[in-house]
Amino acid sequence: MKALILSTALVAAAIAAPAAAQDYDLSVYTGWQTSPHSRIEGDYPGTGASFDELIGWEGKSFEMPPYYGLRGTWWRSDTFGVALEFTHAKVYANEDDRDDAGFDTLEFTDGINILTLNAMQRWPGLWGSATPYAGAGLGVSIPHVEVATTGGTDDTFEYQLTGPAARLLAGVSYPITDRVSVFGEYQFTYSWNEADLDEGGTLKTDIKTNALNVGLTLKF
Numbered sequence: 001m002k003a004l005i006l007s008t009a010l011v012a013a014a015i016a017a018p019a020a021a022q023d024y025d026l027s028v029y030t031g032w033q034t035s036p037h038s039r040i041e042g043d044y045p046g047t048g049a050s051f052d053e054l055i056g057w058e059g060k061s062f063e064m065p066p067y068y069g070l071r072g073t074w075w076r077s078d079t080f081g082v083a084l085e086f087t088h089a090k091v092y093a094n095e096d097d098r099d100d101a102g103f104d105t106l107e108f109t110d111g112i113n114i115l116t117l118n119a120m121q122r123w124p125g126l127w128g129s130a131t132p133y134a135g136a137g138l139g140v141s142i143p144h145v146e147v148a149t150t151g152g153t154d155d156t157f158e159y160q161l162t163g164p165a166a167r168l169l170a171g172v173s174y175p176i177t178d179r180v181s182v183f184g185e186y187q188f189t190y191s192w193n194e195a196d197l198d199e200g201g202t203l204k205t206d207i208k209t210n211a212l213n214v215g216l217t218l219k220f
Contacts (some may be wrong), residue, residue, distance in 0.1 A: 003066070006052040006067070006085060022074070022075060023219055023220065024073070024074055024075070024219070024220040025073040025075065025217050025218070025219055025220070026070075026072050026073075026217065026220070027069070027070070027071040027072075027073070027183070027215055027216070027217040028071075028215055028216055029069045029071075029183075029185075029214060029215025029216075030061075030066060030068045030069075030214065030215070031061065031067065031213035031215075032059075032067075032211065033059050033061045033067045033089050033209055033210070034058075034211075035057040035058075035059055035089075035091045035208060035209050036207050036208055037055060037056050037057065037059070038055060038057065038205050038207060038208065039054050039055070039205065039206075040052075040053050040056075040101065040106075040203060040205045041203075041204045041205070042195075042197070042201065042203040042204050043200070043201050043202045044102065044149055044152075045149055045152055045154060045156070045197045045198050045200060045201030046087060046100055046152065046154070046199035046200065046201070048200070051101060051102065052151075053097065053100065053101040054097070054105070055093050055097045055101065055106070055205070056094035056097050057091040057092065057093060057094065057096070058091070058092045058093075058094060058120055059089070059091065060092055060109075061090070062087075064146075065088070065090070065110055065111065066088075067088060067089055067090060067211070068087075068088050069086060069087040069088065069213065069215075070085070071083050071084070071085040071118075072084050075120075075122075078122075078124055079122055079123065079124070080120070080122065081119075081120040081121075082117070082118070082119065083117070083118040083120050083137070084115075084116075084117055084118075085115070085116050085117075085118055085137060085139075085167065086114070087113070087114045087167075087187070087189065087209075088110075088113055088115065088117050088206075089112045089113070089114060089189065089209045090108065090109045090110075090111040090112060090150075091107060091108050091109070091111075091207055092106075092107040092109060099150070102150050103147065103148065103150060104148045104149065104150050104152075105147060105148040106146075106147055106164050107146045108143040108144060108145065108207070109144065109191075110144035111143065111144060111145060112141065112191060112207050113141065113142045113143055113144070113171055114139065114140075114141055114142075114165045114167065114189050114191060115139045115165075116138055116140075116165060116166070116167045117137055117138065117144060117171060118135040119135060119136055119137065120134070120135040121134055121135070122134075122173075122219040124213060127172070127211065129174060129175060130172050130173070130174045131173045132170075132171070132172050132173075133170070133171055133217060134169065135167070135168070135169045135170075136166075136167065136168050136169075137167040138166055138167075139165050139166075140161060140163070140164060140165055141161075141162050141163050141165040141192070141193055142159060142160070142161055142162070143159070143160065143191075144150075144157075144158070144159050145157070145158060145160050145162070145197075147195070147197055149201075150180050152200075153200075154195045154198040154199050155198065155199045156195070156197070156201075160195050160196065162191070162193035162195050163191060163193050163194055164191070165189060165190065165191040165192070166189065166190045167187065167188070167189050167190075168187070168188045168189075169185050169187040169188070170186055171183050171184055171186065171187060171213070172184060173183070179219045179220075180216060180218055181216070181217040181219070182201070182215070182217075183213075183214070183215055183217060184212070184213065185209070185212075185213045185215075186212060186213075187210075187211045188208070188209065188210055188211075189207075189208070189209045190206065190207075190208050191206065191207050192206050193207060204216075
């Protein structure tokens with residue numbers, strides 16, 4: 001609740017900031033994304049039996065479909081802005097952990113999709129032409145749930161709204177023309193996911209991602 005209040009306050013401050021130097025950025029990025037272990041809990045489809053296992057996740061950023069993100073930022077002043085950001089991250093369960101847990105398929109690979117509203121801050125002129133920036137946001141997780149149990153008859157293969165999500169990021173942007181910049185950043189996301197499986201099953205897991213991104217920004 002404190003995080004929600006803080007994020008809401010930051011966004012409100014950004015919207016209320018003086019509008020002397022408004023501009024709009026559209027950014028696209030890709031990069032190397034990983035995800036640490038997390039527990040999965042729930043009920044197997046069709047049986048009612050429960051599971052509680054520790055799963056190792058793999059990102060496989062450069063395999064199809066690739067890892068990528070989009071961010072639209074409305075800079076309300078020289079330093080404060082508001083951004084809407086979508087990230088198509090991915091997680092595949094480690095094969096041995098997946099098999100031990102009783103699944104043939106256990107992944108969010110189209111993807112563990114994170115949509116957030118961010119408060120953004122930048123520091124123009126601090127490092128010459130390079131501009132450092134940071135952001136934090138709250139939103140939702142909309143993964144493509146891909147789950148099949150060992151010997152099961154029905155697979156779950158669909159997009160679901162599974163819970164809230166949070167994002168932190170920090171990076172540096174460098175202009176190459178008046179309208180185009182390149183950037184590099186670190187980004188962290190955390191999502192709380194509760195998915196429904198076919199035949200009455202459930203799956204609950206918290207997914208964390210770490211990513212090193214590179215991208216392009218077009219200024220309007």
